[in-house]
Amino acid sequence: MRIPGLTTLTLASGSLLERPFRTLLTMLGIIIGVAAVFAMLSIGEGSRQKILENIDSVEARTISIFPNWNNGRASARRAWRPFTEQDVLDIQAIPGGEAATGELSQEYSIVSETSDWRANVIGADPQYLAANDLQMQRGRPITQTEIERRETVAVIGTSVVRSLFRGQDPMGERIKIQNIPFEIIGIVDETEGTNWRGQDQNNFVLVPRPTGRARLFGDDRLVRNQVRSIRIVGATHEDRARFEREVDFIMRRSRGLTADEAPDFRIFNFSANRQAVAETQRTLSLLLATMGAVSLIVGGVGVMNIMLVSVTERTREIGLRMAIGARGSDILSQFLTEALLLSIISGLLGLGLGYAVSQVSLGTDEIEMVFSPNIAILSFGSALLVGVVFGFLPAQRASQLNPIEALRHE
Amino acid sequence: MSAPLIETQNLVKTYGRGSSVIKALDEVSLTIDRGEFVAVIGASGSGKSTLMNMLGGLDKPDGGDIAIAGQSLARMSKRALAYFRNETIGFVFQQFQLLPKKSALTNVRLPMQYRRPRLDEENERARQSLERVGLGDRIHHKPTQLSGGQQQRVAIARALVGEPDLLLADEPTGALDSKTSTNVMELLVELNRQGITIVLITHDKEVADYANRVIKMRDGKIVEDVRQGVLA
Structure with a gap:
């Protein structure tokens, strides 16, 4: 039985194997090039998917509003103005909004019957959980009535449960904050990871905001009606610009700013942050692409x-x-097959190297890598292309030798 | 009477340009029949190697015509010439030209790699060809494991494997000592006796004596054409 092309293939592999070390050295450039191309494409795909999959998550649909420390005019009077409860209500009224909440918090020592623990005490309103994408694990959330009556009830995060109660059931128990007893009515489900400051996201105690304001935060400089920041969920990717315009309008009206004055507040969206991350990844991709191209060319010249x-x-x-x-x-x-075989083996080794390297770098959160058959085919294809392009000239030179002179060659 | 195997008419080949033109072949006309054993003899520069390259389809004449086994070579394409060489000619070179890292069998099989359509039983043919030159017990030896004479026999087996019409030997004993030379020449005589047409290029009168016709060349011309020996 005779397979077409088999003779050529056997011929080529035999001649490569005659000098294994030389062959390996030659392949090195292509191996690195393919690995770089592979990593580049994986990172590119990773950032693309990351943006896509998060495009409609709660996090991506959230707009946060912060007062600005400095609006450009270094006037002490206007240096830092918090928001008001009325601002929260106005923001809640934006059409299409799902939930909006004001935030007012302070770290305190929380004391149970057996131990104590520092946690973030947050003045919450009924939309707080929804606006922060939180779910109840047990018990119930704080009601409107409890807020209006300024009751001393608390909903706690899982880190507080673990640190203060150590296996005991906290439901119905009492904790003391600044010596004021609060009754635990619910536990919020665990959130993974840490927040953007690197703090434990489950280490909090929610209390009705008016209760907090009257009995805890009263000695703070934040007085009646004031909140530190506002969050609103609901701005889909397409709708975000409108949301930001509405927020801007409401805040300017509330703070007595005209449309062309510099704002003394900041509108922040997590997607914008994501885009910055994506930008970083693009830069990295570009770097790898350059490196891959250079390696492939150097590898090709080697071939x-x-x-x-x-x-x-x-x-x-x-x-x-x-x-x-x-x-x-x-x-x-015969010679083109040899060059191709060289680049096929290099291509496969390059894919292996690229994958191995990406497994190591996957440990870091900043670099998102996604693999797909297309990526493997594309980076492998780049090796083949190099083999054909750079193998052609020598092969052609060989094919055009004059047999009489070639036979006489020493 | 059948047509001659080789027929050249006023074959001209020149090298160089202008005042330094050298006529390597100057109006050479020659006829060789099937079954002949011809030695072409001459000093270096006499044009004998150029003649061999013409007969073997490795080079094209600048003038005249050359026909081998009924095929006119002067206007053949490169591709057709390659096929002609593969099918019609068996080459034996002074330096054997074996692939050093391949076995005798692989070396002998080489010409069949370029035959279209491919022959069947390539291994068997190669083995038989090696047996024919007395190396049936050395088929897996590499050239480095063989003596010079044995290497030239492998080369002869390679030349024979495609059943060519003409065996072209270019100084086949040039790299061998006299005893081994005798063996190789006796093998060629035996092959000729079996019916193979041989054209031998040499500068050595003793080697030429094995042939039954000696053509002497000088300055690109045939100066002597003598039939000798039993078949003369």
Whole structure:
């Protein structure tokens, strides 16, 4: 049985294996190039998917509003103005909004019957949970009535449960904040990870905001009706610009700013942050692309060099093959196959290296990598392309040798 | 009477340009029949190697015509010439031209790699060809494991494997000592006796004496054409 092309393949592999070390050195450039291309494409795909999959998450649909420390005019009077409860109500009224909440918090020591623990005490309103994408694990959330009556009830995060109660059931128990007893009515489900400040996101105690304001935060400089920041959920990707315009309008009206005055507040969206991350990834991709291209070209020149050496070394063999009936095209395909085989093996090793490297770098959160068959095919294809492009010249040179002179070559 | 195997008419080949033109072949006309054993003899520069390259389809004449086994070579394409060489000619070179890292069998099989359509039983043919030159017990040896004479026999087996019409030997004993030379020449005589047409290029009168016709060349011309020996 005879397989077409098998002879050429056997011929090519045999000649590569005759000098394994030289072959390996030649392949190195392509291996690195393919690995870089592979990593580049994976990172590119990773950032693309990250943006896509988060585009409609609660986090991405959230707009946060902060008072600005400095609106550009270094006037002490206007240096820092918090928001008001009325602002929260106005923001809640934006059409299409799902939930909006004001935030007012302070860290206190929380005391149970057996121990104490520092946690963030947050003055919450009924929309607080929804606006922060939180769910109840047990018990119930704080009601409107409890807020209006300024009751001393608390909903706690899982870190507080773990630190203060150690296996005991906290439901219905009492904790003391600034010596004021609060009754635990619910536990919020665990959130993964840390917040943007690197703090534990489950280490909090929610109390009705008016209660907090009257009995806890009263000695703070934040007085009646004031909140530190506002969050609103509901701005889809397409709708975000409108939301930001509405927020801007409401805040300017509330703070007595005209449309062309510099705002003393800041509108922040997490997607914008994501885009900054994506930008970083793009830069990294570009860097890798450059590196990949350079490596592939260097690798290709290496292949060309080694093939030219090989053609010179085997000039007599080429002459003989021609004398006994090899056509120019036979010689061309023999050397081209050799160059291709070289780049196929390099391509496979490069994919392996790229994958191994990406497994190591996957440990870091900043770099998101996604693999797909297309990426593997594309980076492998770049190796083949290099093989053909840089293998062609030596192969052509071999095929155009004059057999009489080639046979006489020393 | 059948047509001659080789027929050249006023074959001209020149090298160089202008005032330094050298006529390597100067109006050479020659006829060789099937079954002949011809030695072409001459000093270096006499044009004998150029003649061999013409007969073997490795080079094209600048003038005249050359026909081998009924095929006119002067206007053949490169591709057709390659096929002609593969099918019609068996080459034996002074330096053997074996692939050093391949076995005798692989070396002998080489010409069949370029035959279209491919022959069947390539291994068997190669083995038989090696047996024919007395190396049936060395088929897996590499050239480095063989003596010079044995290497030239492998080369002869390679030349024979495609069943060519003409065996072209270019100084086949040039790299061998006299005892081994005798063996190789006796093998060629034996092959000729079996019916193979041989054209031998040499500068050595003793080697030429094995042939039954000696053509002497000088300055690109045939100066002597003598039939000798039993078949003369």
